[in-house]
């Protein structure tokens with residue numbers, strides 16, 4: 001298990017914005033984080049500059065896939081041009097907390113359920129045969145879990161953070177991302193879960 005985790009951390013793309021393609025790096029959310037490094041800031045200042053807080057309060061391409069008072073999810077879009085890997089969503093807390101360690105029991109429950117439901121929705125809406133869920137939290141101190149598809153036939157050399165580098169992986173433009181976001185949103189709405 002330790003070996004697998006270490007290998008995953010060493011991979012170049014998802015969650016690491018020094019990746020070769022930048023495709024799965026969520027640059028919209030990551031960029032602000034690195035600029036904050038080395039600064040001493042109050043929590044309020046950090047929240048004011050947090051790209052995830054700002055995004056949740058603004059607009060995102062395709063709209064939120066899911067949102068309630070505790071959690072939020074959307075499909076990641078490659079703003080730097082070039083096609084976007086389809087089937088990469090991010091599950092986030094509403095509250096500006098850095099990691100799972102700071103979650104309330106209610107938030108932890110909501111995040112876990114959201115990841116499970118997103119995983120099921122991605123499989124159903126994209127044809128993925130496996131869905132990953134990665135958390136790092138190194139650059140932006142606002143809990144966000146990378147949830148993304150692995151498509152049938154993906155060679156093992158392209159597993160984990162490199163799924164987008166497989167030349168045959170499905171990619172698209174803004175319209176494709178928005179359309180998939182809509183399908184995911186509808187799937188989640190139609191499979192609503194009631195938790196006591």
Ligand SMILES: [Zn+2]
Nearest residue numbers: 050053096142
């Ligand atoms: Zn935040």
